[in-house]
Amino acid sequence: MDELASPAAAGVYLLAAHPQWRESRVNRRLLDTARSVAGVQVQDLYGAYPDYDIDVPAEQARTAAARLVVLLHPVQWYSMPALMKLWLDDVLTHGWAYGRTGTALRGKDMWLVATTGGAEASYHPQGYNRYFFDAFLPPYEQTAALCGMRFLPPLLLHGAHRASEEQIDAHAAVFAERLRTHPNWAELNDLPACPACDVPEADRPPEH
Structure with missing residues (x-):
């Protein structure tokens, strides 16, 4: 388990999920x-919650x-690893993360940092993945939007299995610089505001 600082000590909370870190x-x-x-503040989900609790x-x-x-993870079956999905299911609750009284995350940013095994060319209508990679992003984008968060342009590394050490070094350097300089990224000045996603009370009846 990572040694986590007190909640107020970190401006960035990084959730990392990889079922087999030794193979990464x-x-x-x-x-x-x-x-x-x-x-x-870094949280290794599989290290912290091996029992999924x-x-x-x-x-x-x-x-x-x-x-x-x-959200840091490898893309597995066009989505996130199972424990990160469970984190979203359990943590982003109605009345806390979204809904009329769910305002805890409003105004924050969400950033996807992901790798794919397939090369970028494989994410193409003529490639074996059949779609541009953007086609797999709406669940992330809408999760952020429902919580009142901005979804930032993802940082992706395609073809991770075959990436050279030089490519990995350069990618890690960009990643570190982005972490250090957020929210002062030039492209965020032109990023649209988060869309309003009002959830009608009738869609979430009281729990008994």
Whole structure:
């Protein structure tokens, strides 16, 4: 388990999920890079919750205290690893993360940092993945929007299995610089405001 600072100590909360860290080249390198950046609180989900029993109050406190939430993971079956999906299911609850009284994350940023095994050319209508990679982003984008968060332009490394050490070094350097300089990224000046996603009370009847 990572040594986590108090919630107020970090401006960035990074959630890392990889079922087999020993087999990872790029994500493990990015995880180590994030740990070296001041102001970044790192949570290795598979290290912290090997039994999948997530400490929801603690996770909500850390997430609420951050200005930027980072999702770091390899793309598996066009989505995120299972434990990161469970984190979203358990932590981003109605009445806390979204809904009329769910305002804990409003105004924050969410950033996807992901790797794919397939090369960028494979994410093309003529490639074996059949779609541009953007086609797989709406669940992330809408999760952020429903919580009142801005979804920032993702940082992706395609073809991670075959990436050279030089490519990984350059990618990690960009990642570290982004972590250090958020929210002062030039392209964020032109990023549209988060769309309003009002959830009618009738869509979420009271629990009994």
